[in-house]
Amino acid sequence: MEQKSKEEEKKVGVIETWLRKHTLLFKGATRHPLILSIRDGSIDIASFKSWLAQDYLFVRAFVPFVASVLIKAWKESDESGDMEVILGGVASLEDEISWFKREASKWGISLSEVVPQQANKKYCGLLESLMSPDVEYTVAITAFWVIEVVYQESFAHCIGEGSKTPQELKETCERWGSEAFAKYCQSLQNIANRRLQKASDEELKKAEHTFLNILEYEVDFWNMSRGNV
Numbered sequence: 417m418e419q420k421s422k423e424e425e426k427k428v429g430v431i432e433t434w435l436r437k438h439t440l441l442f443k444g445a446t447r448h449p450l451i452l453s454i455r456d457g458s459i460d461i462a463s464f465k466s467w468l469a470q471d472y473l474f475v476r477a478f479v480p481f482v483a484s485v486l487i488k489a490w491k492e493s494d495e496s497g498d499m500e501v502i503l504g505g506v507a508s509l510e511d512e513i514s515w516f517k518r519e520a521s522k523w524g525i526s527l528s529e530v531v532p533q534q535a536n537k538k539y540c541g542l543l544e545s546l547m548s549p550d551v552e553y554t555v556a557i558t559a560f561w562v563i564e565v566v567y568q569e570s571f572a573h574c575i576g577e578g579s580k581t582p583q584e585l586k587e588t589c590e591r592w593g594s595e596a597f598a599k600y601c602q603s604l605q606n607i608a609n610r611r612l613q614k615a616s617d618e619e620l621k622k623a624e625h626t627f628l629n630i631l632e633y634e635v636d637f638w639n640m641s642r643g644n645v
């Protein structure tokens with residue numbers, strides 16, 4: 417793909433430029449066969465249950481990561497509104513954890529017995545490395561946005577026009593596919609874009625590397641559940 421000049425990137429927004437440049441990988445993470453199988457109704461429920469159990473563990477590790485982004489916003493942000501957006505994210509994770517517990521009990525999953533699989537451990541390890549105070553706010557908020565937007569784009573696809581998502585999975589898809597979640601992701605994207613526009617070349621490079629890393633880890637995360645097909 418053609419290289420964009422820095423001036424062009426500023427006008428379009430760094431994230432939009434990356435999304436165009438890395439369309440294939442982004443599609444790989446947001447149109448994974450597991451998601452497509454939810455949308456067309458062919459999903460194997462064992463795969464869904466496996467994803468649910470692993471994601472519960474992931475979300476527990478995601479909470480301290482989001483808290484670390486909040487601390488970075490407090491210390492480094494040039495806009496006070498960032499904190500409110502991130503705080504909203506922390507607050508909604510409490511509800512999300514309760515939802516996972518209810519959903520797990522609905523499907524007969526004992527969450528205390530779930531063992532993290534390799535791809536999950538690796539991804540949680542990445543989250544932990546991103547919590548380091550050495551990781552700049554710009555890189556951390558970009559990571560936060562991409563983690564959230566992968567789920568938003570994926571699950572919105574399952575409830576879009578023509579979807580045959582089974583009734584019992586619709587609530588899951590609504591959780592991340594809703595308009596409200598899309599708006600929240602847009603707020604995160606706006607913060608990340610604002611920061612990236614002012615970032616040094618070195619910071620930009622680190623943020624793009626993290627963006628790509630996360631997309632790959634998301635694909636691996638979906639793949640874990642496919643092992644059950």
Ligand SMILES: Cc1ncc(CN)c(N)n1
Pocket residue numbers: 471474475478563564566567634637
């Ligand atoms: C693996 C994964 N990625 C993203 C999300 C959305 N918070 C999630 N729950 N799990």
